[in-house]
Amino acid sequence: MPExxxxxxxxxxxxxxxxLRLQRMLRPGEARVTVIDTQPxxxxxxxxxxxxxxxxxxRHVVVPLREAxxxxxxxxxxxxxxDHADxxxxxxxxxxxVVHCGYDIxxxxxxxxxxxxxxxGLAEQGVGFKTIGExxxxxxxxxxxxxxAASTTDEKLRRRLLTFVFVGGGYAGIEAMAELESMSRYAIRSYPQVASRDMRWVLVEAMGRIMPEVSPPMSEYTKQRLTERGIEVKLNTTAKSFMDGHVMLSDGDVFDADTVVWTAGVRPHPMLEDSDLPRDSKGRVECTAKLQVRGIHNVFSAGDSAAVxxxxxxxxxALCSPSAQHAVxxxxxxxxxxxALLRGEKLGNYKHKYAGAVAGLGLFQGAAEVYGVKLKGFPAWLLHRCYHLAKMPTASHKARILGDWLLELPFRRQVVALGELHDPRAEFVKAANTRGLPKSHGRAV
Structure with missing residues (x-):
């Protein structure tokens, strides 16, 4: 009988x-596991x-699937x-x-x-924050x-270059903005032409508070810390347009920005739309507490794409929130x-009380609320790092991440833009297309 x-x-x-858990716990010949993903x-x-x-x-925050x-x-x-019917x-x-792959589970x-x-303008000007490439x-x-900005004399262009807009006040948006603002404040030490006050960081949130995952007092604390750093937190505000980098907000504020980051929520992967699996109104696969797809004993789901x-x-x-805490x-x-299904045993229910959340707000700053205990500043930042280090898969990646952090202690941050990564052939194409151009007589600088 085949596996x-x-x-x-x-x-x-x-x-x-x-x-990882299946390959460790499956008995020899009990089953074979195939993992399919668009990324390796x-x-x-x-x-x-x-x-x-x-x-x-x-490279240290990604785990190669074939290696693990x-x-x-x-x-x-x-x-x-x-096509579950077949x-x-x-x-x-x-x-x-195009291949067809059969399955038992x-x-x-x-x-x-x-x-x-x-x-x-969102599709043309915006960028998400869900992948390592982004x-x-x-x-x-x-x-x-x-x-x-350090080299231009055009004040209008300078203001546009130094204006950064983040839409979405959940954990993803808060952490991304806080870390990048902290990095930029550190980087301008090498730019005497640019001061911290020249930069404008704007957080746009449609709800009445940021970080809905934590209590209102902790949300307000985080907002105050961001405001103290000069970050504008616009609550009960939505974006109306980003056409040509011209930002229009519902509160009437209008300005130009060269950076728009979209972190205003997620939706289930559209691949699920081409399936015969039952889904709820938000497109998530309907599951039982045993993580089985409702009405189907040999199909399971979990994580962001599942309604558990x-x-x-x-x-x-009530359904479990889409968080890394529930996912793992x-x-x-x-x-x-x-x-248990393979061995004819009883399946168990998934039951986990939400423990809280931890967030990094830049170097040595954080906010955490775990089982009702609130931590702020350095203790919260340290807990954030320790928690996620423990949850990072594989010992080798844990060691590499710890090594990166330890190297930060004696050495300065590396803050250099490597724009050619996004178009590595540009210089070669330019050189290949150059044919006997006259020497430049431009003014020396």
Whole structure:
């Protein structure tokens, strides 16, 4: 009898944690595991702000799937459809070939993508903050704005270059903005032409407070810390337009900005739209407390793409929030339940009371609320680092991250823009197309 095949769609936090646990706990010949993702690595998103700010080497916050999952089959492909009636999915490989993959047990954990709104100019001017590529781009982009601003004599252009807008006051937006602002304040030490007061950082949030994951007092504390650093926090405000870098906000404020970062929420991966799995009004896969897709015993889901009942809430309709905290714990229960299904044992429920949250607000600054205990400043920042270091998959990546942090103690931050990373062929193409141009007679500077 052939081995049952477990197919995991998604190599993110849930998918990698699940596969690691399965490859460790499966008996020889009990089942084979296939992981399918469009990227050959998992990105640990809580460390993206530090990667963008230069505190961490970008390669150290991603885990290569093939390196970590040596006992699993890893396919770099895009799943385009799920047909559970035939227990088959359709995927497009890197070379363009379309293949059909059968399964005995399916785990749909493709994660989420940025939830963009139809705001004029957003698609042309904005950038998200969910991938390592976006983090590296933002670091290079922000530092290059300082470079250009330091050399221009055009005051209007200078104001535009030094204006940075972040839309979304959740954890992603707060941490990304705080880390990049901290990095920029450090970087201008090397730019005598630029002062901290020349930069304008604007946080736009549609709700009446930032960081809804924590209590109102901790939210207000975080807002005060950001305001003390000169960051404008605009609550109950929405963006109306970003056309040509001209920012229009609902509070009437109008200005130009060369940097627009969109962190205003996420939505389930659109791949789920081409499946026959039951989904709720928000597009998430409907699950039971056992993480099984509702009405289907051999299909599971978890993480951002799943609507999982919150058994710790008094509200019978409450669902688990889309957070890394739930994702890693759901992955462990998911692995145990898949093993139980294979072995004919009883499946367990996922039940975890939300412990709280920790956030880094730049070097040596943070805010945390864990099981009702509030921490501020350096203790919260230290807890933020320790918690996420412990949750980072694989010992080698933990060691590399710790090494990056220790190197920060005796040495200065490296703050240099490497813009050519985004178009590495530009200089070669320019040289190849140059044919006997006359020597320049421009003025020396």
């Amino acid at each position: 049952p095949r477990i197919v995991i769609i998604g190599g993110g936090h849930v998918g990698l944690t699940l596969a 690595h998992m990105t640990y998103q809580p460390f993206l702000p530090e990667a963008a700010a230069g505190s961490l080497e970008p 999952l040596r006992k699993c089959e890893v396919l770099t492909a895009q799943v385009s459809a799920i 227990r088959q999915l359709t995927a497009t490989l890197g070379d363009g070939r 399916l785990v749909a954990v493709p994660g989420s993508i940025s939830r963009a709104l139809p705001i004029p 983090a590296i781009f933002l670091r290079n982009h922000v530092l290059s704005r300082l470079d250009i 009942p919150d058994l710790t809430s008094s509200d019978p309709d 714990r759901q992955a462990k229960v998911l692995a145990d339940n898949i093993l």
